[in-house]
Amino acid sequence: MTAHPETVDALIIGAGPAGLSAATELRRQGGGQVVVLEREATAGGIPRHCLHSPYGLREWKRLMFGPAYAKRLVQEAKGAGVEIRCQTTVTALHPGGEVDVSAPDGPRRIRGRVVLLALGARETPRAARLIGGTKPGGVMNTATLQSFAAFSKHRPFHRPVILGTELVAFSALLTCRTLGARPVAMLEPGPEITARGVFAAAPRALGVPLYRNTRITAIHGRAQVDGITVESNGVQRDIACDGVVVTGGFRPENALLRAAGLALDPGSLGPRIDQYGRLTDPAYFSAGNVLHPIETAGWCWEEGRRVARCMAAALNGALPPRDTAEPLAVDGVTQGDALAYALPQELCAPAPQVPPAFDRVQMRLRQPFSGQVRVAGQSHWIASRPERRITLPLHPTPEAE
Amino acid sequence: MTQPVQTYDIAVIGAGVIGCAIARRLTLDGARVVVLEKAADILDGASKANSAILHTGFDAPEGSLELACVQEGYREYEALHAQFNLPLDRCGALVLAWSAEQEARLPALMEQARANAVSDVVPLTRTETLALEPNLNPDVRAAFRVPRESLIDPWSAPHAYLLQALLNGGTLKRNCAVSGGSFDGAIWTLDTTKGPLRARHVVNAAGLYGDRIDAALLGQTQFTIRPRKGQFVVFDKMAAGLARHILLPVPTATTKGIVVCRTVWGNLLVGPTAEEQDDRETAGLEAETLRMLHAKGAEILPALAQEEVTSIYAGLRPACEHKDYQIRAHAGRNMVTVGAIRSTGLSSALGTAAHVARLLQGQGHAPAPLSAPQVPRMAMLAEEGARDWQASGNDGMLCHCERVTWREVRAALDDPLAPKTLAGLKRRTRATMGRCQGFYCGQAVQDLLAESTDA
Ligand SMILES: Cc1cc2nc3c(=O)[nH]c(=O)nc-3n(C[C@H](O)[C@H](O)[C@H](O)COP(=O)(O)OP(=O)(O)OC[C@H]3O[C@@H](n4cnc5c(N)ncnc54)[C@H](O)[C@@H]3O)c2cc1C
Numbered sequence: 127m128t129a130h131p132e133t134v135d136a137l138i139i140g141a142g143p144a145g146l147s148a149a150t151e152l153r154r155q156g157g158g159q160v161v162v163l164e165r166e167a168t169a170g171g172i173p174r175h176c177l178h179s180p181y182g183l184r185e186w187k188r189l190m191f192g193p194a195y196a197k198r199l200v201q202e203a204k205g206a207g208v209e210i211r212c213q214t215t216v217t218a219l220h221p222g223g224e225v226d227v228s229a230p231d232g233p234r235r236i237r238g239r240v241v242l243l244a245l246g247a248r249e250t251p252r253a254a255r256l257i258g259g260t261k262p263g264g265v266m267n268t269a270t271l272q273s274f275a276a277f278s279k280h281r282p283f284h285r286p287v288i289l290g291t292e293l294v295a296f297s298a299l300l301t302c303r304t305l306g307a308r309p310v311a312m313l314e315p316g317p318e319i320t321a322r323g324v325f326a327a328a329p330r331a332l333g334v335p336l337y338r339n340t341r342i343t344a345i346h347g348r349a350q351v352d353g354i355t356v357e358s359n360g361v362q363r364d365i366a367c368d369g370v371v372v373t374g375g376f377r378p379e380n381a382l383l384r385a386a387g388l389a390l391d392p393g394s395l396g397p398r399i400d401q402y403g404r405l406t407d408p409a410y411f412s413a414g415n416v417l418h419p420i421e422t423a424g425w426c427w428e429e430g431r432r433v434a435r436c437m438a439a440a441l442n443g444a445l446p447p448r449d450t451a452e453p454l455a456v457d458g459v460t461q462g463d464a465l466a467y468a469l470p471q472e473l474c475a476p477a478p479q480v481p482p483a484f485d486r487v488q489m490r491l492r493q494p495f496s497g498q499v500r501v502a503g504q505s506h507w508i509a510s511r512p513e514r515r516i517t518l519p520l521h522p523t524p525e526a527e
Numbered sequence: 528m529t530q531p532v533q534t535y536d537i538a539v540i541g542a543g544v545i546g547c548a549i550a551r552r553l554t555l556d557g558a559r560v561v562v563l564e565k566a567a568d569i570l571d572g573a574s575k576a577n578s579a580i581l582h583t584g585f586d587a588p589e590g591s592l593e594l595a596c597v598q599e600g601y602r603e604y605e606a607l608h609a610q611f612n613l614p615l616d617r618c619g620a621l622v623l624a625w626s627a628e629q630e631a632r633l634p635a636l637m638e639q640a641r642a643n644a645v646s647d648v649v650p651l652t653r654t655e656t657l658a659l660e661p662n663l664n665p666d667v668r669a670a671f672r673v674p675r676e677s678l679i680d681p682w683s684a685p686h687a688y689l690l691q692a693l694l695n696g697g698t699l700k701r702n703c704a705v706s707g708g709s710f711d712g713a714i715w716t717l718d719t720t721k722g723p724l725r726a727r728h729v730v731n732a733a734g735l736y737g738d739r740i741d742a743a744l745l746g747q748t749q750f751t752i753r754p755r756k757g758q759f760v761v762f763d764k765m766a767a768g769l770a771r772h773i774l775l776p777v778p779t780a781t782t783k784g785i786v787v788c789r790t791v792w793g794n795l796l797v798g799p800t801a802e803e804q805d806d807r808e809t810a811g812l813e814a815e816t817l818r819m820l821h822a823k824g825a826e827i828l829p830a831l832a833q834e835e836v837t838s839i840y841a842g843l844r845p846a847c848e849h850k851d852y853q854i855r856a857h858a859g860r861n862m863v864t865v866g867a868i869r870s871t872g873l874s875s876a877l878g879t880a881a882h883v884a885r886l887l888q889g890q891g892h893a894p895a896p897l898s899a900p901q902v903p904r905m906a907m908l909a910e911e912g913a914r915d916w917q918a919s920g921n922d923g924m925l926c927h928c929e930r931v932t933w934r935e936v937r938a939a940l941d942d943p944l945a946p947k948t949l950a951g952l953k954r955r956t957r958a959t960m961g962r963c964q965g966f967y968c969g970q971a972v973q974d975l976l977a978e979s980t981d982a
């Protein structure tokens with residue numbers, strides 16, 4: 127590689143809500159040359175293909191559909207002087223903020239004085255769930271289904287089954303309607319619907335039967351799905367359908383991080399950060415769903431803005447040394463492995479002038495839990511369930527007591 | 528207007544790895560060859576799913592036809608892979624003993640390897656084994672190393688063979704199932720779903736249907752296929768660093784056992800099982816077996832327990848009641864059966880093809896080899912090879928997990944052997960075969976295929 131790669135002040139990897147809002151904010155903070163690298167042909171991230179609401183409430187107090195929201199994020203970034211390079215895939219991260227990219231005109235290296243990893247998260251596909259049967263066409267995650275609705279004249283199926291009841295499963299339900307497909311059933315392997323209250327009523331309102339305690343044991347079909355076998359309380363039965371939408375089970379897009387040897391949180395599978403959003407290599411920062419699978423676009427947008435301010439501070443040398451970080455202490459919720467993760471994972475000695483991007487701890491549970499938790503020396507009462515956002519105030523000093 | 532009915536020199540029934548290699552060999556020898564494949568794409572039978580190991584034959588039965596074909600096939604692959612731009616990862620294999628009983632069998636297995644002219648096997652102590660494979664479960668007791676066991680691409684190799692046949696005058700007919708035929712003493716007329724077809728010689732390379740084709744054309748068969756299913760779990764590229772070698776168990780009487788090995792694409796696979804079944808069409812996956820494989824992998828490489836599964840698949844071996852390959856020239860019938868190529872066909876294909884060519888010569892097929900045949904250059908899909916995403920003018924990346932470019936996918940759709948199915952496109956390019964399984968690019972890839980097949 128060249129001895130002197132192109133160097134910019136801030137390099138943002140990923141043009142989703144988190145990356146674009148961070149880029150815009152960095153420019154507004156006087157962050158110098160800000161370049162966004164996006165591997166898709168169009169910037170905007172996941173919302174590009176979400177043909178539904180709600181988007182934009184937190185950002186602009188407006189109810190928007192995903193594509194319009196994505197366009198607006200891009201316009202704001204460009205208006206603020208951000209340069210967005212699409213079809214540019216980051217293929218490796220090197221220490222100190224140098225990254226390898228592959229673009230249509232070939233590979234090269236770019237260095238950012240600070241770099242934001244806003245890589246997003248993806249759903250767990252069928253294979254990783256070890257669902258048996260054959261491997262016909264018509265089995266896909268929600269995002270792929272959405273891409274058909276948003277970008278294609280083809281219809282992947284007409285009568286799918288939807289697996290899962292996280293929030294995103296209801297997006298799948300809505301997207302099926304857009305596509306003119308009629309879901310034959312919605313399946314939840316557990317006893318309860320994962321998404322919150324109002325959504326529980328949606329399947330019935332749309333005339334789609336919802337089966338709890340039901341898992342898929344086999345998918346059938348050769349070229350296309352022609353049915354599935356499900357098991358419910360030890361009883362098996364077949365459901366005729368021509369597709370399966372495998373929803374949720376989000377996991378951070380973390381392959382680059384792992385390959386680079388950046389420390390990951392075994393619970394979130396995203397990077398370990400301090401309260402400024404910095405990774406173990408302090409040239410790198412992170413925001414959005416690569417940290418926490420998953421939050422809403424608005425949440426990621428806000429996080430991007432906050433981390434951008436810390437990146438601007440880093441450019442001015444105003445952040446404390448990263449190696450002062452101590453692990454965040456979380457006690458009480460660890461019985462039965464109930465805690466999935468708590469973020470930020472580490473706390474640095476605070477910098478007086480720089481408000482931390484993460485002034486609250488974000489937690490997720492693996493199992494329902496209610497009881498006393500101690501976070502960074504403070505006690506809190508929580509009662510919550512998996513896939514619910516929990517935030518607790520964080521005093522900036524680790525030894526606050 | 529009547530067209531003169533054309534008569535081919537050779538009709539090859541079946542475009543698995545064996546049929547593809549035979550078509551290549553006979554075309555290069557100067558024959559006019561037609562390949563008849565009942566499926567919409569080639570490699571849709573046994574050859575669609577295997578462990579992708581290029582075997583040395585170290586553990587094959589001494590003196591068997593299988594051993595001879597595997598070794599001849601190995602040599603030819605070694606000689607031609609660079610010219611075709613096909614990968615060859617000479618990683619070597621370790622045969623691992625996990626119990627005193629297994630340890631006691633290692634010397635005999637090494638003896639067999641030497642008898643099979645694989646004389647470079649090296650015994651290893653526990654310490655030496657762990658030094659070579661530090662991520663291995665420390666319970667391992669001893670091993671031996673087979674340095675020349677290698678990894679190849681199970682799809683680009685047969686593609687290359689058939690493509691070379693097509694570039695040099697061969698013909699492929701897909702969606703063309705053979706149901707019967709008659710031989711008039713000089714010429715075969717085959718009944719196919721695309722009408723009658725005439726050829727001087729017939730090669731039955733119908734894999735899982737080899738016995739049925741024999742019965743349909745000859746009225747009898749000397750073997751009965753009993754499919755043996757093998758299921759696999761494939762781990763993400765992050766896991767590939769956990770093992771350098773192909774990790775083999777001490778084999779049992781019925782199976783080579785569960786293997787842990789990398790793929791040339793940079794994944795790590797665990798499998799296959801060996802499960803007899805009647806069904807010749809469906810290689811069904813069972814969650815329980817997949818979980819067992821996952822656990823088995825983690826027993827051998829403990830760090831695998833935390834790794835992400837990328838893919839699951841299963842294949843059917845064309846096994847039968849006999850142990851050895853069932854290759855026969857049928858006297859007076861101008862026909863050769865290449866049956867029951869059970870578990871080493873990827874390795875032996877080129878050698879099996881050479882053997883079949885010799886048998887056909889014995890039946891009076893007189894070849895006149897091409898003097899300067901065309902050689903196709905395949906798209907390099909192996910992780911260690913020079914990939915298109917690293918080159919300029921690639922039109923950008925389409926599949927990010929496997930780093931497949933738009934140019935590669937368009938080229939595959941524009942090829943004389945262009946895929947007609949999504950599975951076929953995946954085999955040729957690897958698009959959507961990575962950790963996200965199409966979350967990001969699945970729709971774009973399917974649309975590109977639909978455009979090309981609609982056109
Ligand atoms: C099906 C679905 C429906 C949803 N519906 C809603 C909704 O109605 N309302 C709502 O608020 N939220 C919704 N969400 C959530 C919302 O879309 C996400 O929270 C938001 O997009 C996350 O933003 P992000 O920037 O973290 O990641 P993403 O939007 O995922 O953006 C990440 C970007 O990084 C790029 N990238 C990744 N790796 C690389 C690399 N190596 N090189 C270059 N670029 C790279 C990706 O291409 C992508 O563009 C939905 C999500 C899904 C999946």
Ligand SMILES: Cc1cc2nc3c(=O)[nH]c(=O)nc-3n(C[C@H](O)[C@H](O)[C@H](O)COP(=O)(O)OP(=O)(O)OC[C@H]3O[C@@H](n4cnc5c(N)ncnc54)[C@H](O)[C@@H]3O)c2cc1C
Pocket residue numbers: 540541542543544545546563564565566569570571572573574575576577578579580581582703704705706732733734735736740755756757758799841842843844845868869870871872873874875
């Ligand atoms: C689990 C597993 C692991 C393996 N691992 C390895 C390995 O690591 N290394 C190795 O060397 N080998 C391995 N093998 C073995 C190898 O895959 C097989 O030996 C090989 O694929 C057999 O190829 P074939 O061409 O004989 O059969 P097939 O691939 O089945 O080809 C036969 C073709 O004939 C077609 N056909 C059938 N009937 C008709 C008809 N009536 N008309 C027209 N066409 C017809 C079929 O559609 C098919 O395409 C493995 C196999 C399995 C299943």
